[in-house]
Amino acid sequence: MAAALQPVFPRTIFHVDMDAFFVSVEELYDPSLKGKAVVVGGQRDERGVVSAASYEARKFGVHSALPLRTAAKLCPHATFVDGHPERYREWSEKVFKVLQAFSPQVEMASIDEAYLDMTGTARLHGPPLLAAHKLHRRMKDETCLNCSIGIGSSRLIAKVSSAQAKPNGVLWIVPGEESKFLAPLDVREIPGVGKVMESHLHKLGIKKVGDLARLEESELEERFGKWGLALAGKARGEDAGGWFDSEVGADTEAKSISHEHTYNEDTADPSQLEATLMRLSEMVGRRLREANFYARTLQLKLRYKDFTTITRAHTLPASTQLDGEIFEQVRALFRKNWKPGRQVRLLGVQASSLEGEAGQINLLEGGRQQRWKDALATADRLRDKFGEASVKLAGGMNGTFRERTHENPAGLPGNRKTKRE
C-alpha cells in the first residue's frame, strides 16, 4: 500500500556526456589531430596517466587512467598531447550555457557531463527523444562538440544509458523497461561499482546486473552493509540513496580544496620538499580566498617511492585562508612524519572543514589581518598576470627556510569558533 503514496509520475532525466571531451577540445585548437590516435595527459615518456584518448587510440586498448608509458607501447603511432585544464574549464562553461538555455534544471556533475531534469517539458520541447535530438543538434551547432544523451526515469538510468549511447548518440529507456535494459549489462556498468566491488561480486558468481537483481536484498545487505542495500535498488534502476537521490540542480558547496604534486623523479631533499609544500599551500590558500572559504582542517599527503601513502591531518582552533598559516601547519605535520632520507614521490595539501565568511568573527579583525589579506590579493592578481612562479612570499622557492618570525598573520588568539562551546 505504501507504494500508492509515492508520486507515480516518473521523472524524465537527461544525462549529457561529452564525447572524448579533452581530445575534442584539443582538436578545436589543432585540427590536424582529427581522425588520429590522440592521447591527452602528457608525453609518451612521462610519469603520469592518460586523461583522455581518442576513439582511434581506444582501438588499441588505450583508455583513461592508463600509464602514459603503457599507452605508448600499445599505440606507438599515437600523438601525445599535454592537457590544458583552463581550456577544458572554458569549454565546459560553454557547454553549461547551452544546457542552461535549454532547461533551467541543470547540474554539471563534472567538467564534461551534466544532468537535466526534463520532467514536464513536453509542451516546450516535445517528447523526450525529440527534445534530446534538438539538444544534441544545438550542442554541436554552438560548441562544435559531440555529446551523447541518455534519457531515463532516474539519474542512474540516464547515466548508464548515455554510456550505451556513445559515441554521439541518444538513447531513451522507456519507463517500465529499466530492469530489462540493465539485466544484460556487466555489474561494472553500475556507477559506484569499481574494481573491488566487481571482484567481490564475481566471487559470488554475479557477473551481470540481472544476476544481482535476482539476489535477495537481505543477503546483499548482510554481505555489504548499507552499500549492499543501495546496490539492490540500483540493480532495479533506482537512485537508491546518497547523491543520486538528490534533486537535479540542488547546488552543493565544496567540501574540500586540495593540490598535490608528483615529482618527475623521487626526492629526499628536505629543502625541495618543503619548497613544494610552500607552493601547494599557496595554491590552496589562493583557492580558499577566491571562493571566500576558511578552512579549519589541514591535511598533508605523503607518498613514498614504493607508493605507500599516508595522510596526516590537524584541525585548528580557528579557521584560516592564509598561505602562511596553512604552510606552517602542513610543514609541522611533514617534519613530524617524514623519515629523513626516505624518497618521496608525491606531496599533497588539502583544506577541509570549510566555513564561509559567516563562520568568521570579524569584529576583532584589526588592521593586521586586513593588510595580510590585501597583500595576498595583490599577489593573486600578479600571479594571474605573470604566472604562478612570479610571486613568492617569504620563505621562497629554493632552499632558504628562514624560520618565519612566526607571525600569526591573523594576529588573533583562538578567538574564532573554538572546538566546543
Added chain:
DNA sequence: TCTGGGGTCCTAGGACCC
C-alpha cells in the same frame, strides 16, 4: 604496465561528554 590530480562518500576506532 608502473601507477595524475581533483574531488566525494563511507567506515571504523578513539577521545570526550553527558
Added chain:
DNA sequence: TCTGGGGTCCTAGGACCC
C-alpha cells in the same frame, strides 16, 4: 569498583568517479 550507552568530533584509510 565494575560497568552502561548515545552522540559528536577528529583522524586515517580506502573505494570510487572523471
